[in-house]
Amino acid sequence: MTFVIENATEYAKWFDAAPSSERWAALSKEYAELATWVEIVEEFPRCQIAVAQNATVPLEILDRLRSARDFKVQWKVRTQQRWRDAHPDDPGPFDFDLDELIHYDLSSTERKVLRHGLVEWGGPAHCTEELAVAMGFASIADLFAQTNRIIVALKNSQPMRHIDWVRTMLATEIVFMSGTVGAAGDWETVTGIPDLETFRIIRGLQSHLVVNPLIGKAFGTRFKKREGGLS
Known part of the structure; x- marks a missing residue:
């Protein structure tokens, strides 16, 4: 049965709902009139990433989202096959301009976690030269x-290069969790951010920031398998 999104508020409620197969279907598969899509992206910017992934969203909306402020929204548009078919000259989702400055719409708490993810390497954490590299x-x-x-860029919500987002995210993941080299049990004391809240925020950042596709491009060398064994 086809479900129709009647208005922007309805879509936003699905977006804010707990994860479920029904939520996923409503956000990614269901139909809405063009005017409703416009209302959603204008009134609920937080929903733009989900809208960009919807299989039925009109190309007119994808065209609008292609120039969204949040890079994740732009990137999701580039992953849409319908968009690539209509705009073959647009860079594909894995074609990155490594020198471009990109922005993510993050909350103040998300930015605070990322700042501490770097700062605490000069605090309770114990970095090595090898780990820094x-x-x-x-x-x-x-x-x-x-x-x-x-940290200046994060405080001021300024755009950064892809490599800065990748290494900031990785540094945060390690310093928060590691008891060998990171802050671990000292994290909550020195940052004032409870561990459970930090974990939730990091999980959100992991799904928001486009960092994994940069492995082997702007960051490190991707592992390659060779026939008959490992390389």
């Missing part, structure tokens, strides 16, 4: 130098 920095000294620049 693995996280995308030239050295521990470079980690601290880049931290000063990145």
